[in-house]
Amino acid sequence: MDKFTSLSDVGDPSGLLALAKEAQLNPHGWASLGKGKTLCLLFLNPSLRTRLSTQKAAQLLGMEVMVMNINQDGWKLEFEEGVVMDGDKAEHIKEAAAVIAQYCDLVGIRTFPSFKSREEDYSENLLNAFIEYCGIPVVSLESATRHPLQSLADWLTIETFKKSQRPKVVLSWAPHPRRLPQAVANSFLEWMRVADVNLHIAHPQGFELSDEFTNGIPIHHDQQSAFQGADFVYTKNWSSFHNYGETLYPNKDWEITLEKLGNASFMHCLPVRRNVVVADEVLNSSQSIVIPQAGNRVPAAQAALIQILQNL
Amino acid sequence: MDKFTSLSDVGDPSGLLALAKEAQLNPHGWASLGKGKTLCLLFLNPSLRTRLSTQKAAQLLGMEVMVMNINQDGWKLEFEEGVVMDGDKAEHIKEAAAVIAQYCDLVGIRTFPSFKSREEDYSENLLNAFIEYCGIPVVSLESATRHPLQSLADWLTIETFKKSQRPKVVLSWAPHPRRLPQAVANSFLEWMRVADVNLHIAHPQGFELSDEFTNGIPIHHDQQSAFQGADFVYTKNWSSFHNYGETLYPNKDWEITLEKLGNASFMHCLPVRRNVVVADEVLNSSQSIVIPQAGNRVPAAQAALIQILQNL
Amino acid sequence: MDKFTSLSDVGDPSGLLALAKEAQLNPHGWASLGKGKTLCLLFLNPSLRTRLSTQKAAQLLGMEVMVMNINQDGWKLEFEEGVVMDGDKAEHIKEAAAVIAQYCDLVGIRTFPSFKSREEDYSENLLNAFIEYCGIPVVSLESATRHPLQSLADWLTIETFKKSQRPKVVLSWAPHPRRLPQAVANSFLEWMRVADVNLHIAHPQGFELSDEFTNGIPIHHDQQSAFQGADFVYTKNWSSFHNYGETLYPNKDWEITLEKLGNASFMHCLPVRRNVVVADEVLNSSQSIVIPQAGNRVPAAQAALIQILQNL
Numbered sequence: 001m002d003k004f005t006s007l008s009d010v011g012d013p014s015g016l017l018a019l020a021k022e023a024q025l026n027p028h029g030w031a032s033l034g035k036g037k038t039l040c041l042l043f044l045n046p047s048l049r050t051r052l053s054t055q056k057a058a059q060l061l062g063m064e065v066m067v068m069n070i071n072q073d074g075w076k077l078e079f080e081e082g083v084v085m086d087g088d089k090a091e092h093i094k095e096a097a098a099v100i101a102q103y104c105d106l107v108g109i110r111t112f113p114s115f116k117s118r119e120e121d122y123s124e125n126l127l128n129a130f131i132e133y134c135g136i137p138v139v140s141l142e143s144a145t146r147h148p149l150q151s152l153a154d155w156l157t158i159e160t161f162k163k164s165q166r167p168k169v170v171l172s173w174a175p176h177p178r179r180l181p182q183a184v185a186n187s188f189l190e191w192m193r194v195a196d197v198n199l200h201i202a203h204p205q206g207f208e209l210s211d212e213f214t215n216g217i218p219i220h221h222d223q224q225s226a227f228q229g230a231d232f233v234y235t236k237n238w239s240s241f242h243n244y245g246e247t248l249y250p251n252k253d254w255e256i257t258l259e260k261l262g263n264a265s266f267m268h269c270l271p272v273r274r275n276v277v278v279a280d281e282v283l284n285s286s287q288s289i290v291i292p293q294a295g296n297r298v299p300a301a302q303a304a305l306i307q308i309l310q311n312l
Numbered sequence: 313m314d315k316f317t318s319l320s321d322v323g324d325p326s327g328l329l330a331l332a333k334e335a336q337l338n339p340h341g342w343a344s345l346g347k348g349k350t351l352c353l354l355f356l357n358p359s360l361r362t363r364l365s366t367q368k369a370a371q372l373l374g375m376e377v378m379v380m381n382i383n384q385d386g387w388k389l390e391f392e393e394g395v396v397m398d399g400d401k402a403e404h405i406k407e408a409a410a411v412i413a414q415y416c417d418l419v420g421i422r423t424f425p426s427f428k429s430r431e432e433d434y435s436e437n438l439l440n441a442f443i444e445y446c447g448i449p450v451v452s453l454e455s456a457t458r459h460p461l462q463s464l465a466d467w468l469t470i471e472t473f474k475k476s477q478r479p480k481v482v483l484s485w486a487p488h489p490r491r492l493p494q495a496v497a498n499s500f501l502e503w504m505r506v507a508d509v510n511l512h513i514a515h516p517q518g519f520e521l522s523d524e525f526t527n528g529i530p531i532h533h534d535q536q537s538a539f540q541g542a543d544f545v546y547t548k549n550w551s552s553f554h555n556y557g558e559t560l561y562p563n564k565d566w567e568i569t570l571e572k573l574g575n576a577s578f579m580h581c582l583p584v585r586r587n588v589v590v591a592d593e594v595l596n597s598s599q600s601i602v603i604p605q606a607g608n609r610v611p612a613a614q615a616a617l618i619q620i621l622q623n624l
Numbered sequence: 625m626d627k628f629t630s631l632s633d634v635g636d637p638s639g640l641l642a643l644a645k646e647a648q649l650n651p652h653g654w655a656s657l658g659k660g661k662t663l664c665l666l667f668l669n670p671s672l673r674t675r676l677s678t679q680k681a682a683q684l685l686g687m688e689v690m691v692m693n694i695n696q697d698g699w700k701l702e703f704e705e706g707v708v709m710d711g712d713k714a715e716h717i718k719e720a721a722a723v724i725a726q727y728c729d730l731v732g733i734r735t736f737p738s739f740k741s742r743e744e745d746y747s748e749n750l751l752n753a754f755i756e757y758c759g760i761p762v763v764s765l766e767s768a769t770r771h772p773l774q775s776l777a778d779w780l781t782i783e784t785f786k787k788s789q790r791p792k793v794v795l796s797w798a799p800h801p802r803r804l805p806q807a808v809a810n811s812f813l814e815w816m817r818v819a820d821v822n823l824h825i826a827h828p829q830g831f832e833l834s835d836e837f838t839n840g841i842p843i844h845h846d847q848q849s850a851f852q853g854a855d856f857v858y859t860k861n862w863s864s865f866h867n868y869g870e871t872l873y874p875n876k877d878w879e880i881t882l883e884k885l886g887n888a889s890f891m892h893c894l895p896v897r898r899n900v901v902v903a904d905e906v907l908n909s910s911q912s913i914v915i916p917q918a919g920n921r922v923p924a925a926q927a928a929l930i931q932i933l934q935n936l
Contacts, residue, residue, distance in 0.1 A: 028348065036652065038680060048386035048408065052378055052415040056350060059376045064683045066676055069385060073693060074672035075895045084899040086801040086874075091895030094907070095914065096672065099894060102919035103676040177398040250398075270411060271387045271403030275396040283406070290407065295414035340660065360698035360720065364690055364727040368662060371688045381697060489710040562710075582723060583699045583715030587708040595718070602719065607726035 001307040005127060005140040006148055006190065013194045016303050020156045023299035023306070027060050030302070033309050034063035040104040041067045041141065044077075045112045049270060049294050050141045050149065054108055057301035061309065066104065070096070079126050093126070097133035106137040106308055113144035113181050118244040121145065122210070137308045139301075147183045150269050151191035153300035157293040158197065158232055161265055166196050167231035170264075172223060173203035174277040175251045176237030184269050185238045186213045202226035204254060210241050223254060230264040235278060256282055265289045313619040317439060317452040318460055318502065325506045328615050332468045335611035335618070339372050342614070345621050346375035352416040353379045353453065356389075357424040361582060361609050362453045362461065366420055369613035373621065378416065382408070391438050405438070409445035418449040418620055425456035425493050430556040433457065434522070449620045451613075459495045462581050463503035465612035469605040470507065470544055473577055478508050479543035482576075484535060485515035486589040487563045488549030494521055496581050497550045501525045514538035516566060522553050535566060542576040547590060568594055577601045625931040629751060629764040630772055630814065637818045640927050644780045647923035647930070651684050654926070657933050658687035664728040665691045665765065668701075669736045673894060673921050674765045674773065678732055681925035685933065690728065694720070703750050717750070721757035730761040730932055737768035737805050742868040745769065746834070761932045763925075771807045774893050775815035777924035781917040782821065782856055785889055790820050791855035794888070796847060797827035798901040799875045800861030808893050809862045810837045826850035828878060834865050847878060854888040859902060882906055889913045 003009050010016050022029065039058045041051065051067065058065045068074060075090035085092065100107055109130055113121035121144040131138045140148055158169065171188055190213060192199045201209070202220045220226035227233060235256050240246040256266065256278040266278065266288045274280055282288055315321050322328050334341065351370045353363065363379065370377045380386060389408055390401040397404065412419055421442055425433035433456040443450045452460055470481065483500055502525060504511045513521075514532045532538035539545060547568050552558040568578065568590040578590065578600045586592055594600055627633050634640050646653065663682045665675065675691065682689045692698060701720055702713035709716065724731055733754055737745035745768040755762045764772055782793065795812055814837060816823045825833070826844045844850035851857060859880050864870040880890065880902040890902065890912045898904055906912055 038683065040676065043385070046386055048380070048382070048403070049411055051380070051385065052352065052412065055378050056376075056415045059350065064680075066679050068672070068675070070672070072384075072696075073667070073675065074670055078898070082899070082904060085897035086900050090897065091672070092898050094898075095894055095896060095918075098915045099673055099918040100676065102915065103680045103922065270407055272407060273397035273402065274390070274404050274406075275394070276398050280394060291410045291414065294407075294411040298415065355697070358698055360692070360694070360715070361723055363692065363697065364664065364724065367690050368688075368727045371662065384696075582719055584719060585709035585714065586702070586716050586718075587706070588710050592706060603722045603726065606719075606723040610727065 001311055003131060003138045004148060004304045004308065005138060005143065006146050007194065016152065016307065017155055017159065019306060020152060020299045020303035021159065023302040024156065024296065027299065027302065030061050030306055032062050033306060034058065034061035037309065038064040038066060038104040040100055040107045041065060042070045042100070042107065042109045043068070043141070044070055045110050047110055047141065049297055050110065053297035054141065054149070054301045057298050057305055060302060061305055079129060093129050094133045097130045098135070101134040101136045105312060106139065107134060108139040108141045110141035111143050115179060115245040139304060139308070142183055144181065145183055146187040146190065148187055149297065149301055149304060150184055151187040152303065153293060153296040154188055154234065154267065155191050155195050156296045156300055157267065157289060158195065160292070161289055162231065164231065166198055168198040168200065168229055169232045169234060170200045170202055170226050170230045171234045171236070172226065172256070173207050174235045174237050174254050174256060175249050176247070176273060176277060177249050179239045179245050179247045180237050182209055182238040182241055184236050185209055188234060189213045189217065200226050204248065204251065206243065206248070207238065207240055208242055209238070224260060227260055227262060227264065230262065232267055233261055233264045234267040236269060237277060255279060258282055258285060261287060267293055270294055313623055315443060315450045316460060316616040316620065317450060317455065318458050319506065328464065328619065329467055329471065331618060332464060332611045332615035333471070335614040336468065336608065339611065339614065342373050342618055344374050345618060346370065346373035349621065350376040350378065350416040352412055352419045353377060354382045354412070354419065354421045355380070355453070356382055357422050359422055359453065361606050362422065365609035366453065366461070366613045369610050369617055372614060373617055391441060405441050406445045409442045410447070413446040413448045417624060418451065419446060420451040420453045422453035423455050427491060427557040449624070451616060451620070454495055456493065457495050458499040458502065460499055461609065461613055461616060462496055463499040464615065465605065465608040466500055466546065466579065467503050467507050468608045468612055469579065469601060470509065472604070473601055474543065476543065478510055480510040480512065480541055481544045481546060482512045482514055482538050482542045483546045483548065484538065484568070485519050486547045486549050486566050486568055487561050488559070488585060488589060489561050491551045491557050491559045492549050494550040494553055497521055497548050498525045500546060501529065512538050516560065516563065518555065518560070519550065519552055520554055521550065536572060539572055539574060539576065542574065544579055545573055545576045546579040548581060549589060567591060570594055570597060573599060579605055582606055625935055627755060627762045628772055628928040628932065629762065629767065630770050631818065640776065640931060641779055641783065643930060644776060644923045644927035645783070647926040648780065648920065651923065651926065654685050654930055656686050657930060658682065658685035661933065662688040662690065662728040664724055664731045665689060666694045666724070666731065666733045667692070667765070668694055669734050671734055671765065673918050674734065677921035678765065678773070678925045681922050681929055684926060685929055703753060717753050718757045721754045722759070725758040725760045729936060730763065731758060732763040732765045734765035735767050739803060739869040763928060763932070766807055768805065769807050770811040770814065772811055773921065773925055773928060774808055775811040776927065777917065777920040778812055778858065778891065779815050779819050780920045780924055781891065781913060782819065784916070785913055786855065788855065790822055792822040792824065792853055793856045793858060794824045794826055794850050794854045795858045795860070796850065796880065797831050798859045798861050798878050798880055799873050800871070800897065800901060801873050803863045803869050803871045804861050806833055806862040806865055808860050809833055812858060813837045813841065824850050828872060828875065830867065830872070831862065831864055832866055833862065848884060851884055851886060851888065854886065856891055857885055857888045858891040860893060861901060879903060880906055882909060885911060891917055894918055
């Protein structure tokens, strides 16, 4: 594997999942694979889980890690082509990416969507420019449209907790006061297509995701009927794709409660707003598996890094 | 030891001091004790000494260290129970603590008092919530009411510099333009009770600390008479406990000078405001031992981490 | 070598260059020299290349590295002597430097000029105070008047790319919207004096650098004639030295273009503002060597650290 930014970078998804399962059981099993190799983690946006779990995964593999909040610690970056750089941005992504590649063997980058233009965000211009100009393997730490390290951890979590061969998994929209990206939802759908699950989507009218990600998956506008017989309810807010960036709040109807959940396990990528997205009673119950799900970010990151390191 | 947040967590304070003395003499003596273990240091407030000395101590023990300014690098945290999280705080301490525990073996956290309510600050709700929800050993990097890593270093410093078996130690209030916590002063008194010292407190009327910490210790409102025959003057500003958070500034009378100090050694936890808390002449003199005192933060942190690691 | 802040700290510049060349070819050649040693990197200003390359260099030497944005992560520092510290600065450089020295074996610090006073900036008061009060080896990560890690990397780059024994090297001023330090230009001239090059300077009238750095070097106010037959054009903006801190913008005449460049290689310390300092066509062409130049920051830092470590 020469980069990890979406499912399409992965030759054998089931093999990658199997590797993540191995890392889950035996985290110290590759302790010298990354010796002498350096991973640079670059954040253009806040991060807790991704920051710590990817760092931990790299350390388990014997790598050195350098972490930068690039716009705070370094210089503000310009991403546009051909611009006269006489404003507040001191460095172009072309130089920044190429220079960073001089100092490490692989690089992780987090870049949220700008919400200025759907076309721009969905073109993944920024991530793609970074990949092009740095020329070394890139791991997405969440980009405008996808969050593959999260999705692999989600898949591993479902595999770990499932009680039937082919569980019913429902991706449900939930309310949120802010305009959030579609990346986690898109990416979850992308990866669940290759998992052995019965996949459904529930969201209010107007919150359709891009066809690219939902095509062929049953969509429900009645949350309760969608949850019938569900084994896993994966909850996440996203802003509108078609009316790009529009939000709908408050809409308490879609908040997840124990009653709605039935016997399903509750999943969320975190951070989660209590009593907005989901009631305290759910998160405080044994049906919530959000903590082991977050824990699975480590073996998921290990698996992705292992496959890249083996290809270096 | 399963956590280090106050003296009461320590089974054998003299044994811990003896361990800190050993680490002072032989810092590389436990170089593999922490191999394969990760310490996560979380800061909700600024830190220089604690940040660097705890990191250094952990590295001397062979541990991996991950450092986060949690509200800047990650998401703003909510600490209240049962709140509808539709404001600026994106993550609850319940999830944050439990998730962080997935990525490390022990965790240090710095949380200053809010000064909104004395009851709230003195309940140590925030620290206690963090301890409860993370479920792994927690080291306080200074909390609302105590700073035990500082106090252990202070004790080690007095042991190192004392010229008599039972030195006279005076904790003296000093002026400061800002409203400061009582944590360092409280904690110093807590630990000095188990040290073999003749302990006194000096402060202006109105700056009484909580009885919980001062009970039985002679209190002087005349700084000069309190300093008579002192071997160590430990200086620190604190805001009022009884009129919670009230400050008194300027009050140049209480600034420490060479004349006042007599033959005593000058101690302070740092950072210190020159010519406000203490005159330049004191800090520039050989009577100031603030630099070796700060240096002792490393063996103190090593001792606390060693006892926790041995119990993991 | 007991510090690395300017050429005058280096006993044998050619020996240091030779060491940098060795490190360029064999970066892992000193992997245990720094074992058990800690480097603390302190930033009072933004940094990307210096931050990552010095960290990488130290890790290649087996050192532990601690990185701090000192005014953000710690306390605001006071640098003045004798001041009554009742404003926003909580800690004096005297204590901060001495304390940091307790926690590491060598220290790097970046301190830009304040532009309040030329005398003050050129006295390097801040860097010198830090050196004096910390008492351990200090590596400049760029100070008010010099950037020696950059200059050594620049020299290594010219050595690597030169096609004749004694290449013609032109330091050229270029336009910039902000008031920039003279440090990179000063330092480049200082180091190029000991290199075997034919050195020239080009800048508009009014942008003379200090005689201390330019003395004896031909100065051209006609950029095009200066570039005649040049092998390397090293471009950098600086604000006025004589009318201290004055800038001149826009002045598109001095922007570097392919036509002006002729056959010369283009060098810049980065970050660089595209289409202000230099046209896209130059940076996108094979004549630009700014990326390997940035890459050379690692062996340059290794060489400086090796000589300090060998002297510890």
